[in-house]
Amino acid sequence: MNAPISKEQWEDLRRESVAAIDDIADQVGLPNVLLKYQSNAVGLLETTAIRVLFIEKSRRIGMTWGLASYSVLRAARDKRAGGMDAMYISYSQEMTREFIDACAMWARAYATAAIAQDEFLFEDTDPNAPDETRHIQAFRIRFASGFEIVALSSAPRSLRGKQGLVIIDEAAFVDNLKELLKAALAFLMWGGQVVVCSTHDGSENEFNIQVQDILAGRSKYAHMRVDLDDALKQGLFERISLVQGQSWTPEGEAGFRQDIIDFYGDGADEELFCIPAMGSGTWLAAPLIEARMTSNAPILRLELPTDYLHKNKLEQAILMAPFMAELKAALDQLPLDVLYAFGFDFARVSDLTVGSLLAIEKDLKRREALCFELRNVPGDEQKAITRTVLKAVQTRLVGAAFDATGMGWTVAEDMGRLFGLREDPKGAGIVMPIHFSETWYRLEMPPLKAAFEDDVLAISADADHLSDLRAVKTVRGVPRVPPLREGVKGKKRHGDYAIALALAYYASRMQWREFDYEPVTPNRGRFDEGNHEQDGFGQDGGGSFRMGSLRRSRGIF
Incomplete structure (x- = not known):
């Protein structure tokens, strides 16, 4: 595991970094609703220059929660103010339901007019096989602006006929990220945005390939990286403590951090510190x-x-x-x-x-x-x-x-x-x-x-x-x-x-075993008195007959 610092070092670092927390609270009031890294992501997306954003992240740091707030801001606006539909795609129905719940919470917090939150069946039709239509359970919030947030549990082909903001969450784990990106990037033609957010799933996964292209300058997409230590430094455990009604201490945060690292074991680098594993998913590097x-x-x-x-x-x-x-x-x-x-x-x-x-x-x-x-x-x-x-x-x-x-x-x-x-x-x-x-x-x-x-x-x-x-x-x-x-x-x-x-x-x-016949070399010596020598046919003076020996050798396992 390549976690950057030890538990003891983390305690000292966090004790120093939050020594003035009371003064800050007096100046700005209660902690901001969004943590700094969540706010940074929303801020980048609010700029018109950012059309596509890739986010490498640690597990369970609340990035999806922050993106839900941005989805509500977009869908609740009038079209002249930049409003648009928001579509959320991930690989599990549980994640999509969680996302819609977070959006509903943000809608109430922002006091925006959400008309309804409902479930519906989304028809996914393959144009090459129109008779094979799948019905996908989806979740939706509709706003008075006329726009809506739609969360789907998979990547339907019908995405190609939509327009607006697309969030692909845990993108490294969807069935075919390359094809999904093709469909999503078409949204850019009419002013849409694409957010691709994920924990890593191997160095050869399409998500990491795209990230490496960005870092190498081969792609012009925007990029963010938030590992567990980044999130903790920017208040993740303080927020967890606040929600749980507990007091924050550097010792408590260091213990929390170490427990998570121990839980993930050999996978901690990839799951928590945004370091894609060699050959994960792909068997041989x-x-x-x-x-x-x-x-x-x-x-x-x-x-x-x-x-x-x-x-x-x-x-x-x-x-x-x-x-x-x-x-x-x-x-x-x-x-x-x-x-x-x-x-x-x-x-x-x-x-x-x-x-x-x-x-x-x-x-x-x-x-x-x-x-x-x-x-x-x-x-x-x-x-x-x-x-x-x-x-x-x-x-x-x-x-x-x-x-x-x-x-x-x-x-x-x-x-x-x-x-x-x-x-x-x-x-x-x-x-x-x-x-x-x-x-x-x-x-x-x-x-x-x-x-x-x-x-x-x-x-x-x-x-x-x-x-x-x-x-x-x-x-x-x-x-x-x-x-x-x-x-x-x-x-x-x-x-x-x-x-x-x-x-x-x-x-x-x-x-395996090898069986081999080893013949006896003929000996044509003479028969002397008192000395029974073998004759040319392998028969000795005692009357026994020996043709040869069967050699058996043990093989490789």
Whole structure:
């Protein structure tokens, strides 16, 4: 945790900073309703120059409460005074209800004329599928000015037909921030405003990407940052104490601060101090992946035309020949003094088939030796390619894990006939069919991540493979590839390489045993009296017969 100062240091700092609080209270009366950072946000938005404001914030510092006050000020005004509709969007219904309640409180405090506070169903229609209409529960306050505050629990497409102020709260956690921003930024054409406010959710989250663009000068949007210490310095705990009817003390505030830090534990940097976590949400950070791209293994790609199956055998063979020749040349270069493991992720129509061959070196480091990617390749050709790879390393192959989902089972089954099917992880056989489940991802993905972190895995440098590995997300605590596909139409990827690599690494850790026959070297010596020497057939003078020995060696786990 990188909290800037200790509990004791905080006590001393706050004791000094509020020593003159009584004098200040005598001059300005009761504490201002808005804390300084809340007031600063409202002040920035009141200036016509600020059209888009991004706010990085700590958890539970009341920033949404402050933005509710600004929404009321905007919606209650006449149009000539800058009045406009205000729309609030977040990822949960509880937050939207809380926001409307805060707006109602501010409306009463400002003595503005709010006609009604109600709930209604908002129709969200996809123009590409007009029959699929969703009804979204929404909350609304209508003002005598003719404007209203509308709070929605999601990001409806109908936002594109609206106009006014848009507040996207906890933006890092909405379903698709990039698309939501596209719709919201259209409001600027007619004098609207956009506020994007959030705690962080990882360095590669779209919210942090936008913030970094602002800080780097690539974006002209306005920016605010309020972490827990900023909020405390500007009176957060004093306000909490006032609301709870307690007296403020520096010791009490320091204890409050430390309790919150202890509660969030390893997540305190991100949740409280606006420091986005590396790889949060995204399972592997890009710099870590790139650091492991030290193998020079070939990556072979084959894409067949859509009418491949309508061609005659000769034409099909001509289309396959260059790839097969390239594959044979790559396999001929493989050393046979190391062990190998193989992973195979099957696809036929939408996605890629990917095979990854890992060499297990003497120091047990896994180094990628070969990778192939197949698009629009029929099942028989996929089997032929896979069979060619496995036969080339058959004598050194310790395991092969195959995606056995759907049609992938047929490839796993046929390879199992040739190289031995293993249906029990602790059983015999080389080919292990994998039926993906949440349990499999939960148990078998962490070792792959540890291999990246511990530098015991080397893969080839490739932009597509980097993208595939970054596509793995932590969903409900389990790393997996979400359903969203990336890439241009007709060439989309779905984290295919990441799955093949995970299968190969799993296969490299499977329990295995080697059985080998070691023949006895013939000894054609003579038979001497009193000395029973072995004859050329391995039969000794005592009449026993020894053909050789079966060597059994324990493998890698």
